[in-house]
Amino acid sequence: MKYIDEFRDKKFCEKLAMKIRNILDEEREITLMEVCGTHTMAIARYGLKTLLPRNIKFLSGPGCPVCVTSNADIDKAIACCRTENTIITTFGDMIRVPGSSSSLLAEKVNGSDIRVVYSPTDALEIAKANPDKKIIFLGIGFETTVPTIAASIKDAKDNGLRNYYVLSMHKVMPPALKTLVDSEEITIDGFFLPGHVSTITGTGIYEFIPENYGIGCVVTGFEPVDILQATLMLLKQIKNGNPTVENQYTRTVRKEGNPAAKQLLAEIFEPSDAEWRGLGIIQRSGLEIRNRYEIFDVEKNIVLQIEETREHPDCICGKILKGVSEPPDCPLYETVCTPENPVGPCMVSSEGTCSAYHRYTEYRI
Amino acid sequence: MCLGIPVKIIEKKGTRGIGEIGGVKREVDLRFIEDVQESDYVILHAGFAIQKLDEKAAHETLSLLSEMLNDTPKTR
Numbered sequence: 001m002k003y004i005d006e007f008r009d010k011k012f013c014e015k016l017a018m019k020i021r022n023i024l025d026e027e028r029e030i031t032l033m034e035v036c037g038t039h040t041m042a043i044a045r046y047g048l049k050t051l052l053p054r055n056i057k058f059l060s061g062p063g064c065p066v067c068v069t070s071n072a073d074i075d076k077a078i079a080c081c082r083t084e085n086t087i088i089t090t091f092g093d094m095i096r097v098p099g100s101s102s103s104l105l106a107e108k109v110n111g112s113d114i115r116v117v118y119s120p121t122d123a124l125e126i127a128k129a130n131p132d133k134k135i136i137f138l139g140i141g142f143e144t145t146v147p148t149i150a151a152s153i154k155d156a157k158d159n160g161l162r163n164y165y166v167l168s169m170h171k172v173m174p175p176a177l178k179t180l181v182d183s184e185e186i187t188i189d190g191f192f193l194p195g196h197v198s199t200i201t202g203t204g205i206y207e208f209i210p211e212n213y214g215i216g217c218v219v220t221g222f223e224p225v226d227i228l229q230a231t232l233m234l235l236k237q238i239k240n241g242n243p244t245v246e247n248q249y250t251r252t253v254r255k256e257g258n259p260a261a262k263q264l265l266a267e268i269f270e271p272s273d274a275e276w277r278g279l280g281i282i283q284r285s286g287l288e289i290r291n292r293y294e295i296f297d298v299e300k301n302i303v304l305q306i307e308e309t310r311e312h313p314d315c316i317c318g319k320i321l322k323g324v325s326e327p328p329d330c331p332l333y334e335t336v337c338t339p340e341n342p343v344g345p346c347m348v349s350s351e352g353t354c355s356a357y358h359r360y361t362e363y364r365i
Numbered sequence: 366m367c368l369g370i371p372v373k374i375i376e377k378k379g380t381r382g383i384g385e386i387g388g389v390k391r392e393v394d395l396r397f398i399e400d401v402q403e404s405d406y407v408i409l410h411a412g413f414a415i416q417k418l419d420e421k422a423a424h425e426t427l428s429l430l431s432e433m434l435n436d437t438p439k440t441r
């Protein structure tokens with residue numbers, strides 16, 4: 001058992017696709033939203049849309065952390081690059097995202113010391129090796145990633161490091177899902193819930209979706225067999241009129257989540273309001289560093305000169321993140337906005353919906 | 366960004382371990398999971414193991430799928 005090949009088995013995929021076709025009422029259009037950017041990529045990479053009947057529509061949701069980061073926050077990150085005597089550390093996904101007039105990459109070209117790290121603990125090593133510099137980690141991510149950043153802050157405290165700072169732009173999933181279903185701009189028949197967010201949080205946080213909105217939910221893994229099996233589970237819920245939260249990704253997700261990771265997250269961070277691209281400001285959907293750890297908080301220790309935020313007037317990333325529009329609806333898509341020269345974050349991030357479309361959608365003549 | 370991959374723990378010292386996938390080795394922070402042992406698989410995300418894989422649950426999923434293969438297909 002290697003937990004990968006088994007869940008890419010072609011014979012399972014074919015059988016699941018057949019069962020999906022059999023259960024489906026051909027008349028009705030079914031819209032299923034994958035909340036997580038890693039699901040968006042898996043669906044595109046394995047060509048799952050082409051395997052299923054045309055009346056099943058997969059829509060991408062607000063689950064790519066880079067994509068939902070507001071321009072104002074990106075400008076804040078860029079302002080960090082312009083402070084004296086600092087080294088910026090970041091996950092690679094952020095490096096090319098355009099803000100109002102610059103990007104981290106452009107700042108790097110202009111001489112800022114910006115380093116891509118694989119783990120927040122790598123940023124701590126940089127802090128230890130450069131005691132005369134301020135090391136800023138650009139904190140983005142959902143519940144999956146936040147515990148790892150919390151661990152870096154905890155370690156910085158335990159090791160007496162005083163030159164490590166985090167810009168907290170983190171977000172949590174449930175309030176965004178609630179905002180999305182409340183907005184009534186789109187009708188969603190079922191949610192593929194994010195497998196790795198749920199690994200940390202557990203499955204209880206989603207109960208309000210079937211209970212209050214009557215929408216079915218399946219916590220889903222990331223291999224093609226996982227996504228097809230979850231599709232079948234959602235269709236059965238829809239057919240039986242029995243919306244609930246089911247767990248397809250049982251090999252990884254427990255009902256209670258990961259208590260140790262949740263505990264550390266709550267020790268370091270507390271809920272705050274946050275702005276999401278496309279969804280606006282959502283109450284208690286962000287995380288800020290608690291007062292007792294404030295010596296590690298960029299916003300409480302470093303003065304930033306942030307430029308006035310401007311949005312590109314034609315970019316529709318916001319609508320794409322809500323599932324209201326799809327990439328080909330955008331006038332910039334593949335004309336002005338390409339992976340080489342991206343205008344919006346959905347084209348930059350490896351998990352962005354526009355990027356997934358661009359890379360994997362076949363050209364139709 | 367929430368990408369996590371299953372890696373096999375091949376060495377463990379306290380809360381630090383070495384994980385391996387396809388011959389590539391990586392350091393893994395194990396502080397978030399209890400009772401992990403060498404030869405267990407974990408989901409690795411940003412240098413941290415975020416959960417131990419449940420082999421029994423994986424077998425259950427796969428045997429359910431195998432049973433499904435033997436279903437007689439409906440014609441329509």
